[in-house]
Amino acid sequence: MATDQKTLADAVKTAKEAVRELDEPLKTEAFKILLERLISGNQKISFRRTQKNTKKSAGAKAKAARGDGNRATLIPHKKSSLNLSVEELKTLKSYCERFELKGTELTAFILANFLREHTALKAINAEDVDYCYRQLVALKFSKLPRVNEVADWARAIQWLTAPSRKKQWLQRAGDGYVISNAGLLHFNELESSKGTS
Known part of the structure:
Protein backbone atom coordinates (compact mmCIF):
# COMPACT_ATOMS: atom_id res chain seq x y z
CA MET A 1 0.00 0.00 0.00
CA THR A 73 -26.39 32.72 -23.00
CA LEU A 74 -28.21 31.67 -19.83
CA ILE A 75 -27.63 33.43 -16.55
CA PRO A 76 -25.25 31.21 -14.54
CA HIS A 77 -26.90 28.87 -12.06
CA LYS A 78 -26.65 29.55 -8.38
CA LYS A 79 -28.26 27.96 -5.35
CA SER A 80 -31.66 29.25 -4.33
CA SER A 81 -31.72 31.37 -1.20
CA LEU A 82 -35.26 30.26 -0.41
CA ASN A 83 -36.16 28.39 2.75
CA LEU A 84 -39.94 28.44 3.06
CA SER A 85 -41.55 27.90 6.46
CA VAL A 86 -44.37 25.41 7.03
CA GLU A 87 -46.96 28.18 6.68
CA GLU A 88 -45.34 29.43 3.47
CA LEU A 89 -45.36 25.88 2.08
CA LYS A 90 -49.08 25.60 2.82
CA THR A 91 -49.59 28.94 1.07
CA LEU A 92 -47.57 27.71 -1.92
CA LYS A 93 -49.73 24.60 -2.22
CA SER A 94 -53.04 26.46 -1.94
CA TYR A 95 -51.76 29.13 -4.36
CA CYS A 96 -50.93 26.53 -7.01
CA GLU A 97 -54.20 24.63 -6.52
CA ARG A 98 -55.97 27.62 -8.10
CA PHE A 99 -54.31 26.93 -11.48
CA GLU A 100 -53.95 24.10 -13.94
CA LEU A 101 -50.17 23.71 -14.15
CA LYS A 102 -49.60 22.44 -17.68
CA GLY A 103 -46.05 22.43 -19.05
CA THR A 104 -42.85 23.87 -17.68
CA GLU A 105 -43.40 27.38 -19.05
CA LEU A 106 -46.76 27.95 -17.40
CA THR A 107 -45.63 26.25 -14.19
CA ALA A 108 -42.48 28.42 -14.07
CA PHE A 109 -44.63 31.50 -14.67
CA ILE A 110 -47.10 30.62 -11.89
CA LEU A 111 -44.26 29.83 -9.45
CA ALA A 112 -42.51 33.09 -10.38
CA ASN A 113 -45.72 34.96 -9.55
CA PHE A 114 -45.98 33.15 -6.22
CA LEU A 115 -42.43 34.23 -5.44
CA ARG A 116 -43.24 37.81 -6.46
CA GLU A 117 -46.31 37.93 -4.21
CA HIS A 118 -45.18 35.90 -1.20
CA THR A 119 -41.42 36.37 -0.78
CA ALA A 120 -38.99 39.25 -0.50
CA LEU A 121 -36.98 38.18 -3.56
CA LYS A 122 -36.17 41.09 -5.86
CA ALA A 123 -35.61 38.74 -8.83
CA ILE A 124 -36.10 35.03 -9.35
CA ASN A 125 -33.91 32.46 -11.06
CA ALA A 126 -34.32 28.87 -12.23
CA GLU A 127 -33.10 27.54 -8.88
CA ASP A 128 -35.86 29.43 -7.04
CA VAL A 129 -38.49 27.96 -9.35
CA ASP A 130 -36.93 24.51 -8.94
CA TYR A 131 -36.98 24.90 -5.15
CA CYS A 132 -40.72 25.65 -5.20
CA TYR A 133 -41.35 22.78 -7.60
CA ARG A 134 -39.44 20.33 -5.36
CA GLN A 135 -41.45 21.52 -2.36
CA LEU A 136 -44.69 20.87 -4.24
CA VAL A 137 -43.46 17.39 -5.14
CA ALA A 138 -42.65 16.76 -1.46
CA LEU A 139 -46.15 17.99 -0.54
CA LYS A 140 -47.53 15.37 -2.97
CA PHE A 141 -49.08 18.02 -5.19
CA SER A 142 -50.54 15.90 -7.98
CA LYS A 143 -51.03 18.38 -10.84
CA LEU A 144 -47.39 18.96 -11.83
CA PRO A 145 -45.47 18.47 -15.08
CA ARG A 146 -42.45 16.18 -14.83
CA VAL A 147 -39.26 18.21 -14.58
CA ASN A 148 -35.99 16.65 -13.51
CA GLU A 149 -33.35 19.34 -13.83
CA VAL A 150 -32.79 23.01 -13.09
CA ALA A 151 -31.73 23.39 -16.73
CA ASP A 152 -35.34 22.64 -17.77
CA TRP A 153 -36.52 25.55 -15.64
CA ALA A 154 -33.77 27.78 -17.04
CA ARG A 155 -34.93 26.93 -20.56
CA ALA A 156 -38.57 27.63 -19.67
CA ILE A 157 -37.61 30.99 -18.19
CA GLN A 158 -35.63 31.82 -21.33
CA TRP A 159 -38.71 31.01 -23.41
CA LEU A 160 -40.80 33.28 -21.19
CA THR A 161 -38.45 36.17 -22.00
CA ALA A 162 -38.11 35.53 -25.75
CA PRO A 163 -39.73 38.10 -28.08
CA SER A 164 -39.95 35.47 -30.81
CA ARG A 165 -42.29 33.36 -28.67
CA LYS A 166 -44.63 36.34 -28.25
CA LYS A 167 -44.87 35.91 -24.52
CA GLN A 168 -42.25 38.03 -22.77
CA TRP A 169 -43.97 37.44 -19.45
CA LEU A 170 -40.60 37.72 -17.70
CA GLN A 171 -37.73 40.12 -18.19
CA ARG A 172 -34.13 40.18 -17.02
CA ALA A 173 -33.30 42.14 -13.91
CA GLY A 174 -29.71 42.04 -12.71
CA ASP A 175 -28.74 38.43 -12.21
CA GLY A 176 -32.30 37.11 -12.34
CA TYR A 177 -35.76 37.73 -13.77
CA VAL A 178 -38.87 39.68 -12.81
CA ILE A 179 -42.45 39.58 -14.06
CA SER A 180 -42.86 42.01 -16.97
CA ASN A 181 -45.86 44.29 -17.46
CA ALA A 182 -47.15 41.89 -20.12
CA GLY A 183 -46.68 39.09 -17.58
CA LEU A 184 -48.70 40.95 -14.96
CA LEU A 185 -51.53 41.45 -17.44
CA HIS A 186 -51.44 37.79 -18.46
CA PHE A 187 -51.43 36.67 -14.83
CA ASN A 188 -54.48 38.85 -14.14
CA GLU A 189 -56.19 37.13 -17.09
CA LEU A 190 -55.30 33.72 -15.64
CA GLU A 191 -56.73 34.70 -12.25
CA SER A 192 -59.89 36.12 -13.87
CA SER A 193 -60.46 32.97 -15.91
CA LYS A 194 -60.13 30.86 -12.75
CA GLY A 195 -62.54 33.11 -10.89
CA THR A 196 -65.25 32.74 -13.56
CA SER A 197 -64.94 29.00 -14.05
Missing part, protein backbone atom coordinates in the same frame (compact mmCIF):
# COMPACT_ATOMS: atom_id res chain seq x y z
CA ALA A 2 1.18 3.46 -0.84
CA THR A 3 0.86 5.44 2.35
CA ASP A 4 3.88 7.75 2.40
CA GLN A 5 3.14 11.49 2.56
CA LYS A 6 3.99 12.40 -1.06
CA THR A 7 1.94 9.56 -2.55
CA LEU A 8 -0.97 10.37 -0.27
CA ALA A 9 -0.81 14.07 -1.18
CA ASP A 10 -0.73 13.17 -4.89
CA ALA A 11 -3.71 10.85 -4.44
CA VAL A 12 -5.71 13.58 -2.68
CA LYS A 13 -4.81 16.10 -5.39
CA THR A 14 -5.80 13.68 -8.18
CA ALA A 15 -9.10 12.79 -6.49
CA LYS A 16 -9.95 16.49 -5.90
CA GLU A 17 -9.20 17.29 -9.54
CA ALA A 18 -11.38 14.40 -10.71
CA VAL A 19 -14.47 15.53 -8.79
CA ARG A 20 -14.14 19.33 -9.00
CA GLU A 21 -16.97 19.68 -11.57
CA LEU A 22 -19.49 17.65 -9.52
CA ASP A 23 -22.10 19.03 -7.13
CA GLU A 24 -22.60 17.97 -3.52
CA PRO A 25 -23.34 15.36 -2.15
CA LEU A 26 -22.11 13.40 -5.18
CA LYS A 27 -18.79 15.27 -5.08
CA THR A 28 -17.93 14.09 -1.55
CA GLU A 29 -18.91 10.48 -2.20
CA ALA A 30 -17.00 10.34 -5.50
CA PHE A 31 -13.96 11.88 -3.81
CA LYS A 32 -14.01 9.22 -1.07
CA ILE A 33 -14.29 6.37 -3.58
CA LEU A 34 -11.56 7.71 -5.85
CA LEU A 35 -9.20 8.40 -2.97
CA GLU A 36 -9.72 4.91 -1.60
CA ARG A 37 -8.98 3.39 -5.01
CA LEU A 38 -5.91 5.56 -5.51
CA ILE A 39 -4.50 4.64 -2.12
CA SER A 40 -5.26 0.92 -2.53
CA GLY A 41 -3.38 0.78 -5.82
CA ASN A 42 -6.07 1.13 -8.50
CA GLN A 43 -4.40 4.33 -9.70
CA LYS A 44 -4.49 3.51 -13.38
CA ILE A 45 -8.28 3.06 -13.52
CA SER A 46 -9.00 6.22 -11.53
CA PHE A 47 -6.45 8.30 -13.43
CA ARG A 48 -8.03 7.44 -16.79
CA ARG A 49 -11.38 8.57 -15.45
CA THR A 50 -9.77 11.77 -14.18
CA GLN A 51 -8.27 12.51 -17.59
CA LYS A 52 -11.60 11.88 -19.33
CA ASN A 53 -13.46 14.20 -16.93
CA THR A 54 -10.80 16.89 -17.30
CA LYS A 55 -10.95 16.77 -21.09
CA LYS A 56 -14.72 16.92 -21.09
CA SER A 57 -14.87 19.86 -18.71
CA ALA A 58 -12.15 21.70 -20.62
CA GLY A 59 -14.15 21.21 -23.84
CA ALA A 60 -17.30 22.45 -22.17
CA LYS A 61 -15.44 25.48 -20.83
CA ALA A 62 -14.04 26.26 -24.27
CA LYS A 63 -17.51 25.94 -25.81
CA ALA A 64 -18.97 28.31 -23.22
CA ALA A 65 -16.13 30.79 -23.75
CA ARG A 66 -16.76 30.78 -27.52
CA GLY A 67 -20.48 31.30 -26.94
CA ASP A 68 -21.50 28.05 -28.67
CA GLY A 69 -24.88 26.62 -27.73
CA ASN A 70 -27.72 28.04 -25.68
CA ARG A 71 -26.28 27.38 -22.23
CA ALA A 72 -23.65 30.10 -22.68
Whole structure:
Protein backbone atom coordinates (compact mmCIF):
# COMPACT_ATOMS: atom_id res chain seq x y z
CA MET A 1 0.00 0.00 0.00
CA ALA A 2 1.18 3.46 -0.84
CA THR A 3 0.86 5.44 2.35
CA ASP A 4 3.88 7.75 2.40
CA GLN A 5 3.14 11.49 2.56
CA LYS A 6 3.99 12.40 -1.06
CA THR A 7 1.94 9.56 -2.55
CA LEU A 8 -0.97 10.37 -0.27
CA ALA A 9 -0.81 14.07 -1.18
CA ASP A 10 -0.73 13.17 -4.89
CA ALA A 11 -3.71 10.85 -4.44
CA VAL A 12 -5.71 13.58 -2.68
CA LYS A 13 -4.81 16.10 -5.39
CA THR A 14 -5.80 13.68 -8.18
CA ALA A 15 -9.10 12.79 -6.49
CA LYS A 16 -9.95 16.49 -5.90
CA GLU A 17 -9.20 17.29 -9.54
CA ALA A 18 -11.38 14.40 -10.71
CA VAL A 19 -14.47 15.53 -8.79
CA ARG A 20 -14.14 19.33 -9.00
CA GLU A 21 -16.97 19.68 -11.57
CA LEU A 22 -19.49 17.65 -9.52
CA ASP A 23 -22.10 19.03 -7.13
CA GLU A 24 -22.60 17.97 -3.52
CA PRO A 25 -23.34 15.36 -2.15
CA LEU A 26 -22.11 13.40 -5.18
CA LYS A 27 -18.79 15.27 -5.08
CA THR A 28 -17.93 14.09 -1.55
CA GLU A 29 -18.91 10.48 -2.20
CA ALA A 30 -17.00 10.34 -5.50
CA PHE A 31 -13.96 11.88 -3.81
CA LYS A 32 -14.01 9.22 -1.07
CA ILE A 33 -14.29 6.37 -3.58
CA LEU A 34 -11.56 7.71 -5.85
CA LEU A 35 -9.20 8.40 -2.97
CA GLU A 36 -9.72 4.91 -1.60
CA ARG A 37 -8.98 3.39 -5.01
CA LEU A 38 -5.91 5.56 -5.51
CA ILE A 39 -4.50 4.64 -2.12
CA SER A 40 -5.26 0.92 -2.53
CA GLY A 41 -3.38 0.78 -5.82
CA ASN A 42 -6.07 1.13 -8.50
CA GLN A 43 -4.40 4.33 -9.70
CA LYS A 44 -4.49 3.51 -13.38
CA ILE A 45 -8.28 3.06 -13.52
CA SER A 46 -9.00 6.22 -11.53
CA PHE A 47 -6.45 8.30 -13.43
CA ARG A 48 -8.03 7.44 -16.79
CA ARG A 49 -11.38 8.57 -15.45
CA THR A 50 -9.77 11.77 -14.18
CA GLN A 51 -8.27 12.51 -17.59
CA LYS A 52 -11.60 11.88 -19.33
CA ASN A 53 -13.46 14.20 -16.93
CA THR A 54 -10.80 16.89 -17.30
CA LYS A 55 -10.95 16.77 -21.09
CA LYS A 56 -14.72 16.92 -21.09
CA SER A 57 -14.87 19.86 -18.71
CA ALA A 58 -12.15 21.70 -20.62
CA GLY A 59 -14.15 21.21 -23.84
CA ALA A 60 -17.30 22.45 -22.17
CA LYS A 61 -15.44 25.48 -20.83
CA ALA A 62 -14.04 26.26 -24.27
CA LYS A 63 -17.51 25.94 -25.81
CA ALA A 64 -18.97 28.31 -23.22
CA ALA A 65 -16.13 30.79 -23.75
CA ARG A 66 -16.76 30.78 -27.52
CA GLY A 67 -20.48 31.30 -26.94
CA ASP A 68 -21.50 28.05 -28.67
CA GLY A 69 -24.88 26.62 -27.73
CA ASN A 70 -27.72 28.04 -25.68
CA ARG A 71 -26.28 27.38 -22.23
CA ALA A 72 -23.65 30.10 -22.68
CA THR A 73 -26.39 32.72 -23.00
CA LEU A 74 -28.21 31.67 -19.83
CA ILE A 75 -27.63 33.43 -16.55
CA PRO A 76 -25.25 31.21 -14.54
CA HIS A 77 -26.90 28.87 -12.06
CA LYS A 78 -26.65 29.55 -8.38
CA LYS A 79 -28.26 27.96 -5.35
CA SER A 80 -31.66 29.25 -4.33
CA SER A 81 -31.72 31.37 -1.20
CA LEU A 82 -35.26 30.26 -0.41
CA ASN A 83 -36.16 28.39 2.75
CA LEU A 84 -39.94 28.44 3.06
CA SER A 85 -41.55 27.90 6.46
CA VAL A 86 -44.37 25.41 7.03
CA GLU A 87 -46.96 28.18 6.68
CA GLU A 88 -45.34 29.43 3.47
CA LEU A 89 -45.36 25.88 2.08
CA LYS A 90 -49.08 25.60 2.82
CA THR A 91 -49.59 28.94 1.07
CA LEU A 92 -47.57 27.71 -1.92
CA LYS A 93 -49.73 24.60 -2.22
CA SER A 94 -53.04 26.46 -1.94
CA TYR A 95 -51.76 29.13 -4.36
CA CYS A 96 -50.93 26.53 -7.01
CA GLU A 97 -54.20 24.63 -6.52
CA ARG A 98 -55.97 27.62 -8.10
CA PHE A 99 -54.31 26.93 -11.48
CA GLU A 100 -53.95 24.10 -13.94
CA LEU A 101 -50.17 23.71 -14.15
CA LYS A 102 -49.60 22.44 -17.68
CA GLY A 103 -46.05 22.43 -19.05
CA THR A 104 -42.85 23.87 -17.68
CA GLU A 105 -43.40 27.38 -19.05
CA LEU A 106 -46.76 27.95 -17.40
CA THR A 107 -45.63 26.25 -14.19
CA ALA A 108 -42.48 28.42 -14.07
CA PHE A 109 -44.63 31.50 -14.67
CA ILE A 110 -47.10 30.62 -11.89
CA LEU A 111 -44.26 29.83 -9.45
CA ALA A 112 -42.51 33.09 -10.38
CA ASN A 113 -45.72 34.96 -9.55
CA PHE A 114 -45.98 33.15 -6.22
CA LEU A 115 -42.43 34.23 -5.44
CA ARG A 116 -43.24 37.81 -6.46
CA GLU A 117 -46.31 37.93 -4.21
CA HIS A 118 -45.18 35.90 -1.20
CA THR A 119 -41.42 36.37 -0.78
CA ALA A 120 -38.99 39.25 -0.50
CA LEU A 121 -36.98 38.18 -3.56
CA LYS A 122 -36.17 41.09 -5.86
CA ALA A 123 -35.61 38.74 -8.83
CA ILE A 124 -36.10 35.03 -9.35
CA ASN A 125 -33.91 32.46 -11.06
CA ALA A 126 -34.32 28.87 -12.23
CA GLU A 127 -33.10 27.54 -8.88
CA ASP A 128 -35.86 29.43 -7.04
CA VAL A 129 -38.49 27.96 -9.35
CA ASP A 130 -36.93 24.51 -8.94
CA TYR A 131 -36.98 24.90 -5.15
CA CYS A 132 -40.72 25.65 -5.20
CA TYR A 133 -41.35 22.78 -7.60
CA ARG A 134 -39.44 20.33 -5.36
CA GLN A 135 -41.45 21.52 -2.36
CA LEU A 136 -44.69 20.87 -4.24
CA VAL A 137 -43.46 17.39 -5.14
CA ALA A 138 -42.65 16.76 -1.46
CA LEU A 139 -46.15 17.99 -0.54
CA LYS A 140 -47.53 15.37 -2.97
CA PHE A 141 -49.08 18.02 -5.19
CA SER A 142 -50.54 15.90 -7.98
CA LYS A 143 -51.03 18.38 -10.84
CA LEU A 144 -47.39 18.96 -11.83
CA PRO A 145 -45.47 18.47 -15.08
CA ARG A 146 -42.45 16.18 -14.83
CA VAL A 147 -39.26 18.21 -14.58
CA ASN A 148 -35.99 16.65 -13.51
CA GLU A 149 -33.35 19.34 -13.83
CA VAL A 150 -32.79 23.01 -13.09
CA ALA A 151 -31.73 23.39 -16.73
CA ASP A 152 -35.34 22.64 -17.77
CA TRP A 153 -36.52 25.55 -15.64
CA ALA A 154 -33.77 27.78 -17.04
CA ARG A 155 -34.93 26.93 -20.56
CA ALA A 156 -38.57 27.63 -19.67
CA ILE A 157 -37.61 30.99 -18.19
CA GLN A 158 -35.63 31.82 -21.33
CA TRP A 159 -38.71 31.01 -23.41
CA LEU A 160 -40.80 33.28 -21.19
CA THR A 161 -38.45 36.17 -22.00
CA ALA A 162 -38.11 35.53 -25.75
CA PRO A 163 -39.73 38.10 -28.08
CA SER A 164 -39.95 35.47 -30.81
CA ARG A 165 -42.29 33.36 -28.67
CA LYS A 166 -44.63 36.34 -28.25
CA LYS A 167 -44.87 35.91 -24.52
CA GLN A 168 -42.25 38.03 -22.77
CA TRP A 169 -43.97 37.44 -19.45
CA LEU A 170 -40.60 37.72 -17.70
CA GLN A 171 -37.73 40.12 -18.19
CA ARG A 172 -34.13 40.18 -17.02
CA ALA A 173 -33.30 42.14 -13.91
CA GLY A 174 -29.71 42.04 -12.71
CA ASP A 175 -28.74 38.43 -12.21
CA GLY A 176 -32.30 37.11 -12.34
CA TYR A 177 -35.76 37.73 -13.77
CA VAL A 178 -38.87 39.68 -12.81
CA ILE A 179 -42.45 39.58 -14.06
CA SER A 180 -42.86 42.01 -16.97
CA ASN A 181 -45.86 44.29 -17.46
CA ALA A 182 -47.15 41.89 -20.12
CA GLY A 183 -46.68 39.09 -17.58
CA LEU A 184 -48.70 40.95 -14.96
CA LEU A 185 -51.53 41.45 -17.44
CA HIS A 186 -51.44 37.79 -18.46
CA PHE A 187 -51.43 36.67 -14.83
CA ASN A 188 -54.48 38.85 -14.14
CA GLU A 189 -56.19 37.13 -17.09
CA LEU A 190 -55.30 33.72 -15.64
CA GLU A 191 -56.73 34.70 -12.25
CA SER A 192 -59.89 36.12 -13.87
CA SER A 193 -60.46 32.97 -15.91
CA LYS A 194 -60.13 30.86 -12.75
CA GLY A 195 -62.54 33.11 -10.89
CA THR A 196 -65.25 32.74 -13.56
CA SER A 197 -64.94 29.00 -14.05
